[in-house]
Amino acid sequence: MWDYLQGVVLGIIQGLTEFLPISSSAHLRIFPELFGWEDPGAAFTAVCQIGTELAVLLYFRKDIWRIASSWLRSFVRPELRGHLDTRMGWFIIIGSLPIVVLGLLFEDAIDSALRSLWIVATMLVVLGIVLGLADRYGSTQRTLKDLTVGHAVLMGLAQAAALVPGVSRSGATISMGRALGYEREVTARYAFLLAIPAVVGAGVYKLKDVPGSDNPYGWGPTITATVVSFFVGYAVIAWLLRYVSTRSFLPFVTYRVVLGLGVMGLLAAGVLSA
Structure with a gap:
């Protein structure tokens, strides 16, 4: 029963942090350590993220259906190939390639060495500063209609x-989008859509590792966390899109830097172990 309660807490953390530019993987690494729980591991994190991506699929179902149908129909209807929805389909595919290739190449390091809390804390601070600078100095002249293949590749690399x-999928994509001059809400929406293939793919790929030694929770708590993250994540999407339409990312930048420095301090003091 205690494992299931931990699953609920971790699902709430995942749902709250997946779409905010503060790194859900960092929080799923830091907070279990603070609570004295075992590291849930990369497999738990990847599978749990399926819940939040299902929230994206539900929230953006009309956009996704429109993009997918236009992309598929463009193979037999040449006049649709220049349509924004068709191009969006290609941009999402192209932008997903870097994370797929690099994820497979560096899977062992991602599952082990890169989960060091020193690395997590450093990335929280560094990418927080990057996000702050990109949001502060990036223009807001471009919309989705201005998205190009080159920009899709750059956001995919981000x-x-x-x-x-500690980097944050949404945070890195939003930082690149803002640096390229895209509106805040546009970058957030595109970040959500771009993440779907990568996150769902990673979650399905890691299903095989759920009962393994790298996941101390097993199927029951992992599924519980995934379901909880779906409901919490859905609420966060709606809130974030309203928020960024009128406000900057400064609160998230501040939070990232404070959390990262706080974790470094606890590591230096021996309260946390890397």
């Missing part, structure tokens, strides 16, 4: 940086 816990 998303791939989130293979390192």
Whole structure:
């Protein structure tokens, strides 16, 4: 029963942090350590993220259906190939390639060495500063209509940086989008859509490792966390899109830096172990 309660707590953490630019993987690494729990591991994290991606699929179901149908129909209807929805389909596919390739190449390091709390804390601070600078100095002239193949590749490469816990998939993509001059809400929406293939793919790929030694919780608590993350994540999507339409990312930048420095201090003091 205690494992299931931990699953509920970790599911809430995952749902609250997946879409905010503060790194859900960092929180799933830090907070169990603070609570004295075992590291849930990369497999638990990846599978749990399926819940939040199902929330994306539900929330953006109309957009996803429109993009997917336009992309598929473009193979037999040439006049649709220049349509925004068709191009979005290709941009999401192209932008997903870097994280897939790099994820497979560096799987062992992602599952082990890169989960060091020193690395997690450093990435929280560094990418927090990057996000702050990109949001502060990036223009807001571009919308989704201005998205190009080159920009899709750059945002895909930024998303791939989130293979390192502490970076934040949404945070890295949003930082690149803001640096390229895209509106805050546009970058957030595109970050959500771009993450779908990578996150769902990683979660399905890691299902085989759920009963393994790297996941101390097993199937029951992992499924519980996934379900909880779905409901919490859905609420967070709606809130974040409303928030970024009128406000900056400064609160998230501040939180990242404070949390990262706090973890470094606890590591230095011996309260936490890397």
